[in-house]
Amino acid sequence: MGLNIEQVRSLLLANNQEHVLDRLERLKGPAKDKLVAQLGNIDFDALFRAIHIHTGLSKKRNERMEPIPYVNETDIGEQEQHALIEQGWSLLRTGKVGAVVVAGGQGSRLGHEGPKGTLDIGLPSGKSLFQLQAERLLNLSNRAGKPIPWYIMTSPENHAVTEMFFHAADCFGYPPEDVFFFQQQTMPVLDHNWKLIFAAEDELLVAPSGHGECFASLGKSGAIDDMKRRGLEWVFYYNVDNALIKIADPAFIGLAVSHSNPIATKVIEKTDSEEKIGIVCLKNGRPAVVEYSEIQEDIKKLSDKAGRLFYNLGHISIHLFKLDFIERHADADLDYHIASKKMAYIDKNGSLVKPSEPNAYKLERFIFDLFPRASGLTVLKTKREEEFAPVKNKGGEDSPQNARRLVLDQHRSWLKAAGIAAEELNDHEVEISPLRSFSGEGLHEYKASDRASQ
């Protein structure tokens, strides 16, 4: 990084990007200065290395996949579960746990104007994903008597809007000193001929480069120093788009602490080989996630005699990382994954092109590519209906409507378990505020008339 313009020129020349140099020659004054400044801030070394790997100029190793051992939540006895929960609470009570949400994605499949976390999935309360998350954290931190610092990763595209959304809502009651916004990195976008493309006459098109640089961005922003100053030991990591996320779940913290691994992850049973979730497994003997878009067809569909998928531990992006692991891997030089996307750009005549088919390559690093570097991975298989309601698409599967239904079904099942008679609930939709119950506890006193106050 921080290359001078001559170094940039020779890298662009060596990598068939003469059109960028031509553009630079044509520009004058502030427009030229702007492009020079942008070029100087791009890690072209990393960019062209990624392209060489992808196009086969550098060799990729063959990968051997195997299933990974895991703990099944349903096999944990009541007493042990109780002890794990208590262990988790003792960490929360001593202020040793923080939470990181990765919210820098573009959410292009959802078609929602604005950051994904600002989305209201249509619950009776009208709460946004961010508000649900804030209130779940508040429930735990109030009970623990200690703050749970919350680190929110945005991208240059959505940083200001995200901050404004929080400020306009007084951070949903979360103490502002415990909310830390930090920005992720970006990478240039290339067309299908591996040529850099433009967002404006004097600006290359860039896009968020994946959550894989989350730890680097935590480091650069001062968030890791903040975590150390607060004495955190574990950091709970999650995607912004899971409406059922149990942030900083005490039982999961307890399980992570009781193993000696620096990372723990939650998985669910993957039953449909086409479901767009990654697979947690061993790759070349090391813990790993194989992304759904990169699984080989034959491996994806492998099943046993009973028809159960052979690789069935679905990755739901819920992890706990030990703080010293985060710190040690903040400079990790992870490989980039390359995905073909629809990206609007400015062509050489200066016209805006809005493609209807994928036209461009986006480079992304994935945080779970750090898993193979861990001494071990604790894997907890949990219940889908309690933990996973992804909001990815406008309609159909993984839509806001589906997520809304899953949240309301969960709340109804909590009330049933608390002994509330179905007749009392009638056909009403019941939503329980996360401020009242984190995971179904404390609902024995619930009255149907409480609905109004939720």
Ligand SMILES: CC(=O)N[C@H]1[C@@H](OP(=O)(O)OP(=O)(O)OC[C@H]2O[C@@H](n3ccc(=O)[nH]c3=O)[C@H](O)[C@@H]2O)O[C@H](CO)[C@@H](O)[C@@H]1O
């Ligand atoms: C690459 C990846 O993570 N894949 C996982 C992701 O799929 P999915 O296809 O959702 O992956 P995305 O990369 O779209 O987003 C994952 C999360 O990362 C955030 N983000 C993404 C890109 C970026 O530059 N910055 C950023 O912060 C998004 O806001 C989102 O919260 O979630 C699924 C569960 O729901 C998992 O089964 C997939 O294995």
